[in-house]
Amino acid sequence: MASVVLGLLLGAVLIAVQGHSVSSAYSALVLGGAGDADALLRTLQKATPLVFGGLAVAFAFKAGLFNIGGQGQLLVGAAFAAGVGFGLEGVPLVVHLPLALLVGAAAGAAWGAIAGVLKATSGAHEVIVTIMLNFVAGNLTDWLAANPWQDRSGSNIIARTPLVQPSAEIPTWGWLPAGFVLAVIAAFACWFILERTTYGFEVRSVGANRHAARYAGISVGCIMASTMAVAGLLAGLGGAIESLGVDGRFEAGVNVGLGFEGITIALLARTNPIAVIPAGLLVGLMEAGAAKMQFESGVAPEIIDVIQALILLFVAAPLIVRWLLRLRDRPDAPDRRLTLGAGWGR
């Protein structure tokens, strides 16, 4: 919490330096993100892929793996869900929508599993492989949207699919998009799997000490491969919901960057799946309110990226916060420093 407050304070300094009114900027930011039903809907829609992306990173962290591939996993999830969404006709909603979501999730899982399997079999750095897979996914989905799946109606030349069938659209109840409900369920499911099941214990064991886990009889390779698949599934689901619930189609280049924000979210949440929800909501609110802030007070919306970086800095370096707040070191305080395991996650 202190980190968030400090980040916002420093952001306020930046706004003031630029000669804008801090109070009107921040009140516009909050009103734009939670002022009325529409604003709330926007915030929740923005928060949904952030929560999924954050979970995709946080889950992999638990096994000591750094998943920078959320972007690619999200893209294939979004593209394939849209493909099923517009391609199937005359199917009832109870079949069509789950099927589209499932295909998107499966595409993401397969994409994530590539990195996990390679890591397990050949020791290839998952960081390198997932970054490369992001570029491959970008190209692949661009091609899908520009060639076989392109919307040929009218004079459309944009690389995008047709709109998905009504039977594949994710409903919105008033200000509450159903996709966000799924995100919350996914967060609790992740927590349950990690903390209350044998599989989750094995995942955390591999993350804590790979060699000890192997001696304890855990198949480290299987755990790494399946962890990356689960991470990919989460990101893919986030992409699928973006296509079926927000954009209504897949369009090349629209979701770029969305997958990387998951890293920020996961770190803000200190890789705790439940804490990913408020972290996603916070960033979602800032993104939803940024447009109104710019409109009413003239502050460039990119300020929220700066604020995010500052918050992340304070979360990452509790020493700075202690120093700024003049907190005394308590020798008995538990070490709350956030670590992701050894370097590249060897």
Added chain:
Amino acid sequence: MTAGAGPDLATASGVAGVRGWSPQRMWSVAGAVVLVACVWGFYAWDGAQTTAVLGGTVRAATLLVLGAMCGMIGERSGIVNIGIEGQFLMSAFTAFTVASMSGSLFLGVVAGVSTGLAMGWMLAAMSVGLRTDQIIAGTVLNIAALGLTSFFYDRGRSLGQPKYQSIELGPLADLPVVGTALFNRPPLTYLALVLVVVLHVLLLRSVWGMRTTAIGEHPGAAATVGIDVIRLRYWNVTLAGGLAGLGGAYLALESVGTFTRAMSGGRGFLALAVMIFGRRTPLGAYAAALFFGFTTALQGQFQLNDTFDIPAQFVGMLPFVVTIIVVAAAGLFGRMRDPAALGQPYEVR
């Protein structure tokens, strides 16, 4: 030491010593010979296009090798730097802005390198001084750079002068095959080439290089023989940032000639792949960078002429798919070992 693919490296590995030819080295040299033969063949077949592809290769490789060297100095000291992307972006921004305001490209380069040094110092302060998790520290740099450069980005600003132009190096530029690609280049490319060779010697042969390896492998042991681990890590990560800063200046003032939002476009991450690919040696990294640059240049060339009926997106995938295959294969045939203390903060006891 590994000499990978790339025509100009056949000579480099020969200089480093012929004694003790490991199978690995034999394969590298054999690969280099085959590559040179191929390039020569293509040159005889279509000189203009081969020259264009080689030129594009060197152009794309320069940025990557600068980033890779920044990463490798950090990693050899035990500090992971995934903030290269942010260092590129931030220094490209200041290099462009200063060059545009002052009208001097040189001042722009100075600003870019200074920004890189400052970013390097920030990374060092976070990961060495405050012992923040290094992956997070790098992520902070990346996000901060994207936010700050977008926030202060002035859409209307232009460089107001031509970007760095090529300088012919006398008769060398008239050599067949490599003449234009290597010896008719803008100044920062030459500087980068010199830095590759100098750093290679320094890292593998000098006292500083040995000490750097020592604090990355076993900082405790290094400290017992009198090396100030914290201090050397601070210096190394900060100075390495200057290399990324030069990369940013190269990107804005020599390669592109302007600044656009998020213009580094993932190449800071690609530089990490190049670094690991090149086994954390500058010459190895340059070979890897040339390979990446080659696929990038090939992609551009494919798009220009419609000789092959392949969708652009599939050609665009090529470098990344090849990287995955090579990284996986390299893992299968003999695993690479990271510096032993990589990623672990060092605390003086």
